[in-house]
Amino acid sequence: MGMGIELRNRIARRASDEIRNGMVVNLGIGIPSLVPEFLPTDMRVMFHAENGILGMGPSPAVGEEDENLCNAGGFPVTLIPGGSYFDSSLAFGMIRCGKVDLTILGSLQVSEKGDLANWIVPGKKVPGMGGAMELAQKAKKVIVVMNQCDKAGNPKIVSSCTLPLTSAECVDLIITELAVFEIKKGKLWLKELFAPYDIQTVIERTGCGINLPEQIRKIAY
Numbered sequence: 671m672g673m674g675i676e677l678r679n680r681i682a683r684r685a686s687d688e689i690r691n692g693m694v695v696n697l698g699i700g701i702p703s704l705v706p707e708f709l710p711t712d713m714r715v716m717f718h719a720e721n722g723i724l725g726m727g728p729s730p731a732v733g734e735e736d737e738n739l740c741n742a743g744g745f746p747v748t749l750i751p752g753g754s755y756f757d758s759s760l761a762f763g764m765i766r767c768g769k770v771d772l773t774i775l776g777s778l779q780v781s782e783k784g785d786l787a788n789w790i791v792p793g794k795k796v797p798g799m800g801g802a803m804e805l806a807q808k809a810k811k812v813i814v815v816m817n818q819c820d821k822a823g824n825p826k827i828v829s830s831c832t833l834p835l836t837s838a839e840c841v842d843l844i845i846t847e848l849a850v851f852e853i854k855k856g857k858l859w860l861k862e863l864f865a866p867y868d869i870q871t872v873i874e875r876t877g878c879g880i881n882l883p884e885q886i887r888k889i890a891y
Contacts, residue, residue, distance in 0.1 A: 673817055676776040677847040678719050680864065682816050682847050683708040684776050689814060694806055696765070696774040699743045701815045705774060716753070718770055720801035722761045724785060725753020742800065765804045773809035775802060777816045777841075779831045784841035784853040786814065787833035799836065806837035818846040818875045825877030827851065827858070848872050850889075851880070862887040 682704035688710060689695055696718045697703055706728070709715060712882035717726040719742045726741060726750035735746035739755065749755070764770065786806050789799040806812055819825055827844060843861075844851040849872045850862035859881045860872060865888055873880060 673847060679704060679708075681845050683891065684850060684862075684864075684889065685813055685815050688774075688843065689713070689715055689813070691715070693697050693771040694724070694764075694769060694807065696720070696770050696773040696801070697774070698802070700776045702776065703743075703775040715781045718761070718764065719747075720758060720761050720765070720807060722756045722758050722787050723747070723749070723753070724755075724761075724764070725750045746803070752789055762801065762804060764842060765801060765808050770805065770809045770811065772811045772813065772873075773805040774813045774815060775791050775805065777814045777826070777828050778820075779828055779833050780814050780816075781831045782829055782842055782853070782858040784839045786812070786838075786841050787831040788814075789835055789836050792834070802836045804828045806840040811842050812840050813843045813845065814841050815845045818848045818872075821833070825875055827876050827878060829878035848875065856873050857881050859883060864889045 678701050681701055686705045686708035691713050694716045695703060706717065710883045716724050718724050719726060721742045725739065727750040730746050730748050733769060739747060739749065741747045775788060777786055778791065779787040789802055790796050795835065816826055841853055848864055848867045849860055852859045863872065863886055
């Protein structure tokens, strides 16, 4: 099943809570691209793109696009004061040197140990892995935002990934339309529930065991 804009916005809003003032943040395509809409207007964040931008601003008004200034997905962007652009080798150098504080990515599957599989379904044509491998390995924190299940109803959080891995044991936090999960020391923990869902629903739609803490926060928005 697909996900409506309301649920996508809810996931993006929760992901935005993980961003702190002064961070360098890299966003994947899809739901991650919605995250900046939910940040406080006075928060200073430098958004990074693999094609060579640090300090991306909002999308430009129609007719004011700069054909030389776009994000990694090819969409036009603006530059905030203090921002800069450069070649992609420097952009990847920043990632590999650990200069990215946080990356928010979509995924096809995540294992209970935090393995990430987000770049290919065998037999399907894709443009390539992009920066996901470097980001998953070198960003200080890795957050995955995705549906709880795929279009066929199969859980996307699994005991072991069946799709080719992007990176092993790299995911710190998973946010779906049902809940927020944390991966600590190779174990999956249920951290928060989105209203109106309950623990049983989450267990039924998860393809592996879940550790339950004494207190689980309920998210009302």
